[in-house]
Amino acid sequence: MAFTEPVLLKRIPNDPSLRKIYWYDDYVATGGYAGLRKALGMTADDIIKLVIDSGLRGRGGAGFSAGQKWSFIPKEKKGPHYMAVNFDESEPGTFKDRYLCDYDPHQILEGIAIACMATQCDVAYIFIRGEYHRQAKILKRAIAEAYEKGIFGQQGILGSNFKLECYLHIGAGAYICGEETGLLEALEGKRGWPRNKPPFPAIAGAFAKPTVINNVETLALVPPIIERGAAWFKSMGTKSAAGPKLFGISGHVNNPGVYEDELGITVEYAINKLAGGMKGGKFKACIPGGTSMGVLSANELDIRLDFDDVRFRGGCLGLGTAGLIVMNEHTDMVKALRNIVRFYSHESCGQCTPCREGSAWMHKIMNRIVDGGGRPKDIDMLLELEKTQGAMPGTTICGLADATSWATRLFITKFYDEFAAACPEPKQYVPVTVRKGRDNVATPMGSNTR
Ligand SMILES: Cc1cc2nc3c(=O)[nH]c(=O)nc-3n(C[C@H](O)[C@H](O)[C@H](O)COP(=O)(O)O)c2cc1C
Numbered sequence: 001m002a003f004t005e006p007v008l009l010k011r012i013p014n015d016p017s018l019r020k021i022y023w024y025d026d027y028v029a030t031g032g033y034a035g036l037r038k039a040l041g042m043t044a045d046d047i048i049k050l051v052i053d054s055g056l057r058g059r060g061g062a063g064f065s066a067g068q069k070w071s072f073i074p075k076e077k078k079g080p081h082y083m084a085v086n087f088d089e090s091e092p093g094t095f096k097d098r099y100l101c102d103y104d105p106h107q108i109l110e111g112i113a114i115a116c117m118a119t120q121c122d123v124a125y126i127f128i129r130g131e132y133h134r135q136a137k138i139l140k141r142a143i144a145e146a147y148e149k150g151i152f153g154q155q156g157i158l159g160s161n162f163k164l165e166c167y168l169h170i171g172a173g174a175y176i177c178g179e180e181t182g183l184l185e186a187l188e189g190k191r192g193w194p195r196n197k198p199p200f201p202a203i204a205g206a207f208a209k210p211t212v213i214n215n216v217e218t219l220a221l222v223p224p225i226i227e228r229g230a231a232w233f234k235s236m237g238t239k240s241a242a243g244p245k246l247f248g249i250s251g252h253v254n255n256p257g258v259y260e261d262e263l264g265i266t267v268e269y270a271i272n273k274l275a276g277g278m279k280g281g282k283f284k285a286c287i288p289g290g291t292s293m294g295v296l297s298a299n300e301l302d303i304r305l306d307f308d309d310v311r312f313r314g315g316c317l318g319l320g321t322a323g324l325i326v327m328n329e330h331t332d333m334v335k336a337l338r339n340i341v342r343f344y345s346h347e348s349c350g351q352c353t354p355c356r357e358g359s360a361w362m363h364k365i366m367n368r369i370v371d372g373g374g375r376p377k378d379i380d381m382l383l384e385l386e387k388t389q390g391a392m393p394g395t396t397i398c399g400l401a402d403a404t405s406w407a408t409r410l411f412i413t414k415f416y417d418e419f420a421a422a423c424p425e426p427k428q429y430v431p432v433t434v435r436k437g438r439d440n441v442a443t444p445m446g447s448n449t450r
């Protein structure tokens with residue numbers, strides 16, 4: 001079987017004029033909370049096993065098995081367990097979690113309740129980025145409804161023995177608070193600086209207690225898995241990437257938006273069949289899953305949007321959030337990379353020297369190139385910097401440094417001619433002059449000395 005009907009978007013029609021917010025009663029009338037009712041008849045281990053069997057992998061970026069992550073939470077309870085729902089959604093090109101919340105907030109709350117039962121969490125914190133006022137307002141009302149209807153609160157979920165509290169935590173607005181341990185620090189009221197691991201959050205997370213952290217979309221997929229089973233979920237997608245996926249498609253396409261299909265569709269299919277085809281010119285490039293993942297070029301339209309093909313054939317960091325940014329033939333790839341590097345340099349939290357200094361240095365070089373002062377050795381320098389600052393060789397605390405690295409390497413190597421053209425041999429070499437006395441300053445005399 002392939003993808004035949006919307007799962008996450010079943011209450012959100014394509015036509016904007018038909019969309020409405022499904023509050024509690026509408027949600028229940030259309031089958032909502034059936035997964036939670038079924039889960040109440042299962043043990044925690046049964047729920048975890050079912051989710052592992054389904055092959056559900058996290059939709060927040062790293063693609064880790066959701067059920068396995070839950071199984072790391074200690075079975076023996078020595079104190080409270082916490083759930084942190086990652087609603088930071090700050091990766092450029094990503095807007096799927098907000099879309100779900102805009103129209104179907106209880107889907108998220110139902111997933112949270114089931115995940116908390118599986119991991120014996122006493123409290124769930126939904127961490128939402130500070131600027132998402134509309135979604136925060138919607139969630140506040142939906143949470144209040146869920147308390148009123150006996151989902152959350154000390155009476156126990158729908159009258160059962162399982163008690164769960166749920167709070168909305170509004171962040172101050174920083175990309176790094178989406179990194180799971182940066183999120184935990186921010187949740188505890190501190191600066192959102194990522195933590196060194198181990199210990200991992202499953203052992204010592206929020207307030208040093210076992211904590212599960214999942215993305216909004218990951219959790220929203222849990223109720224249908226409970227209801228319809230692992231085999232149904234695995235009938236969509238590929239062998240290593242099961243289930244449906246939200247694809248946020250933006251850029252030079254006719255119909256940008258959030259679409260649902262199965263994991264493993266090709267880039268070409270996503271652009272032509274989902275987003276209505278290219279706008280303003282032929283296809284040139286596509287960022288597959290938020291800017292941190294890298295870039296695919298015109299001869300990679302057949303790459304599958306799953307966790308492996310984008311990585312192993314496309315050379316990208318991964319699928320990320322599947323937020324596709326599509327670029328047509330008129331896009332200046334040098335300027336596009338400058339934007340990306342500027343973002344990551346600005347968002348670096350500054351704890352690790354390779355990330356803090358490296359990304360700022362790369363930004364400086366990219367500015368020089370875009371301003372017309374590019375030198376051939378700038379390309380080598382960028383490639384040297386990207387090699388030294390990524391977390392993959394183990395030089396930084398979190399993955400933000402990798403984002404800068406991957407984008408830089410892939411933009412330069414896949415669109416080398418454009419970078420080479422922007423970094424020509426200097427026409428004449430004018431050395432820096434150093435004058436004595438009052439004018440004792442190094443004076444840049446030409447663009448090649450900037
Ligand atoms: C710099 C950085 C930013 C991140 N931002 C987000 C985010 O906004 N939302 C999110 O769900 N995951 C984000 N992640 C991934 C989280 O660290 C974590 O892997 C994820 O929330 C786990 O949920 P999942 O297993 O359901 O995907 C980010 C990671 C990094 C390194």
Ligand code: SF4
Nearest residue numbers: 349351352355396398
């Ligand atoms: S890699 Fe960058 S963003 Fe991550 S902790 Fe280090 S300095 Fe901060």
